[in-house]
Amino acid sequence: MELTPSVLDLDWSDVKTKIRRFIKDYVKASGAEGIVSGLSGGLDSSTTAALSALAIGGDKVLGLLLPEQETYNVEDIEHVKLVAEKFRFKTEIVDITPTLKAFYNSISIFEPTDKICKGNIKARTRIIYIYYYANRRNLLVCGSSDKSETMMGYFTKWGDVAADISPVMDLYKTQVRKLAQHIGIPKEIVTKPASPALWPGQLAEEELGIKYETLDLILYGLEHFMKTGEIAQQLGIEEELVDKIKRRWLFMEHKRRMPLTTKIQYRTVGADFRLPHVLY
Amino acid sequence: MREKFKVALAQISCKQGDKAENIRKIEDLVIKAKQQSAELVIFPELSLTGYTVRDQIYELAETIPGPSTSVLEKLARKTGTYIVFGMPELSEKTQATIYNAAVLIGPDGLVGKYRKMYLPTHSVFEEKRYFRPGYQTAVFETELGKTGLIICYDIFFPEVSRLTRLKGAQLIVCISASPAVRRTFFETLTTARAMENTTFLAYVNLVGIEDGLQFWGGSRLIGPNGKVLVKAKYDEEDLVIGEVNYADIRPVETFVPTLKDLRPELFDKLKENAEKL
Numbered sequence: 001m002e003l004t005p006s007v008l009d010l011d012w013s014d015v016k017t018k019i020r021r022f023i024k025d026y027v028k029a030s031g032a033e034g035i036v037s038g039l040s041g042g043l044d045s046s047t048t049a050a051l052s053a054l055a056i057g058g059d060k061v062l063g064l065l066l067p068e069q070e071t072y073n074v075e076d077i078e079h080v081k082l083v084a085e086k087f088r089f090k091t092e093i094v095d096i097t098p099t100l101k102a103f104y105n106s107i108s109i110f111e112p113t114d115k116i117c118k119g120n121i122k123a124r125t126r127i128i129y130i131y132y133y134a135n136r137r138n139l140l141v142c143g144s145s146d147k148s149e150t151m152m153g154y155f156t157k158w159g160d161v162a163a164d165i166s167p168v169m170d171l172y173k174t175q176v177r178k179l180a181q182h183i184g185i186p187k188e189i190v191t192k193p194a195s196p197a198l199w200p201g202q203l204a205e206e207e208l209g210i211k212y213e214t215l216d217l218i219l220y221g222l223e224h225f226m227k228t229g230e231i232a233q234q235l236g237i238e239e240e241l242v243d244k245i246k247r248r249w250l251f252m253e254h255k256r257r258m259p260l261t262t263k264i265q266y267r268t269v270g271a272d273f274r275l276p277h278v279l280y
Numbered sequence: 281m282r283e284k285f286k287v288a289l290a291q292i293s294c295k296q297g298d299k300a301e302n303i304r305k306i307e308d309l310v311i312k313a314k315q316q317s318a319e320l321v322i323f324p325e326l327s328l329t330g331y332t333v334r335d336q337i338y339e340l341a342e343t344i345p346g347p348s349t350s351v352l353e354k355l356a357r358k359t360g361t362y363i364v365f366g367m368p369e370l371s372e373k374t375q376a377t378i379y380n381a382a383v384l385i386g387p388d389g390l391v392g393k394y395r396k397m398y399l400p401t402h403s404v405f406e407e408k409r410y411f412r413p414g415y416q417t418a419v420f421e422t423e424l425g426k427t428g429l430i431i432c433y434d435i436f437f438p439e440v441s442r443l444t445r446l447k448g449a450q451l452i453v454c455i456s457a458s459p460a461v462r463r464t465f466f467e468t469l470t471t472a473r474a475m476e477n478t479t480f481l482a483y484v485n486l487v488g489i490e491d492g493l494q495f496w497g498g499s500r501l502i503g504p505n506g507k508v509l510v511k512a513k514y515d516e517e518d519l520v521i522g523e524v525n526y527a528d529i530r531p532v533e534t535f536v537p538t539l540k541d542l543r544p545e546l547f548d549k550l551k552e553n554a555e556k557l
Contacts, residue, residue, distance in 0.1 A: 018460070018494055021515070025489045267335075274334040274406075277491045278296045 003234040012182035023055035034060030036139040041076030047180040048144035050087040058088035065093040071197045119198025123159030140164045148173040153252025172216040284525045288313035288321040289499040291512040293488025296330035320362040324486035328367035331457035332490035341370035382429040394418035394429035419447040432456040445477040457486040460496040475506040478533040504532040
C-alpha cells in the first residue's frame with residue numbers, strides 16, 4: 001500500500017449521507033427529541049453540529065457554548081455563531097467559570113499549576129452541563145471526537161469524549177477538515193489550528209508533537225496493519241516517531257473501553273456480555 | 281415446472297431482535313409482491329431477527345420447522361408463493377447449537393433449508409462465535425425449477441456456487457447482510473458467480489443501520505450472461521420484481537460453455553493445495 005495523502009480521500013458526499021442517515025436513524029430509534037452538543041467554535045464540534053442539523057433539522061439541535069474565564073476567546077464564540085446561523089441550529093451560552101472556581105476551592109489537594117489535572121476538570125464540568133440539558137430536554141448527546149484524537153487518547157477520560165453517539169469518530173482529523181469543507185463550514189473554522197482549549201495557548205499539534213497531516217497517515221498505516229518500519233520509510237520519517245505513535249495508540253486503549261474488571265462470574269460486563277446496541 | 285416466472289427481491293431493514301415485527305413486514309411484502317405477480321419472494325439474511333443480535337441469538341433461534349416457519353408456511357399457502365428468508369436455526373438435537381440458515385417455503389409448506397458454510401469472523405463479523413457452519417450445499421426441486429440457496433460470504437468462495445450449480449440449480453438465491461464497505465466485492469462477485477455458472481442469481485441484501493453498521497441494499501437479479509436484469513435501490517428499503525426465464529440459459533451455456541469445459545481433476549489439486557496453505 002502506498003501511504004500518500006490520497007489514501008485519506010473519501011467520497012465526501014457519500015460520507016455526509018451516511019453520517020446524516022446514522023444520526024437521523026439513531027435519534028428516531030432512541031425516541032429523543034433532538035440533539036445537544038458542546039460547541040467550542042473548533043472544526044470537529046462545528047462539523048458535528050452542522051451534520052446534526054442537516055440530519056434532523058436545526059430546530060432540533062442545541063449547541064451549548066461553555067466558555068470559562070481562562071480560555072475565553074471571543075473569536076471562538078463568533079465562529080459558533082457563524083455555523084449556527086448558517087445551519088440554523090439553536091445555541092445557548094453558559095459561563096462555567098463560577099462552577100470551576102467552586103471545584104478548585106473545594107478540592108483540598110488542588111494544584112493550580114498542574115495544567116492537565118485542572119484542564120480535565122474543565123472538560124468533565126462541560127459534560128455535566130451537556131448531560132443536564134440532555135436529561136431535562138430529552139436530547140441525545142452528540143460527541144465530536146475524531147479518529148486521530150480517539151486513537152491517540154488525546155481527550156479527557158469521561159470528559160469531552162462522553163456522548164451517546166459520535167458521528168465523526170471514524171474520520172481522521174484531516175478527513176473531518178475535508179468533510180467540513182464539503183458541507184460548507186466557514187473557511188476560518190476549517191483552517192483554524194485544533195485546540196482542546198483547556199488552558200490558554202494550548203495547541204493540539206504542539207502537544208502531540210506532530211502535524212495532523214503526518215499523524216493521520218501513520219494512523220492510517222497502523223489501521224491497515226502496516227509495520228512501523230514500512231510506514232516510516234514511506235513517509236520519510238524516523239521509525240522511532242512511528243513507534244512512539246503506535247505505543248501511545250495501544251497504551252490509550254483504557255480510555256476507549258468500559259472500565260476493566262476481573263472476571264469472577266459466568267458472563268461479565270465489558271468482557272463476554274455481547275449484546276446489540278438496541279434502543280427499540 | 282415453470283420455465284418463466286417473476287421473482288421479488290424484498291430488500292428490507294429489520295428490527296433487531298423483534299421477530300413479530302419482522303414477520304409482519306415479511307407478510308406485508310409477500311402480499312404486495314404477489315399483487316405484482318411474483319411467485320418467489322426473497323428476503324435478506326437473518327431477516328427474521330436482524331443481523332446484529334449478538335448474545336440474544338440464543339433466545340431468538342428456533343428449530344426448522346418451528347413457530348416462525350409455521351407462520352410463514354401459512355402465508356405461503358395463503359398467497360400461493362415461494363418465500364426465502366433467513367433465520368438463526370436451533371439444532372433439534374441440542375439446546376444452543378445454532379446455524380445461520382436460509383429457509384425455502386412454498387405453497388405446500390416447508391421445502392428445505394440451507395446452513396451457511398462460510399461464517400465470516402473478522403472485522404465487524406463474529407459469526408463463528410455464534411454459529412456452527414453447514415456442511416452441505418442445498419438445491420431444491422420446486423414448481424419454479426431447481427433452486428439453490430447460499431448465504432452472503434459464501435459468494436466469496438466460488439466452489440459453493442459451483443457445487444450448487446452442479447447439483448442442478450438454475451437459480452441461485454443468495455441472501456445477504458452486507459455492510460456498505462463490502463459493496464464492491466458483492467457487486468463484482470454476484471455477477472461473476474452467475475456468469476461462471478451460467479445461471480440466474482438473485483441477490484437480496486439487507487438495508488438499515490444496526491449497531492452503526494449501514495447495510496447497502498443494492499439487491500439484484502442477474503442473468504446467466506451477467507446482465508443485471510433488475511436492481512433495487514442502494515441503502516433504502518425497496519421491492520423490485522424481475523423475471524427469470526430458464527430459456528435464457530441455453531444460448532449462454534452453448535457459447536460460454538463453462539460447465540462443459542469443467543476439469544474435475546483440478547478439484548483434487550485444489551483440495552490437495554488448500555490443505556497445505
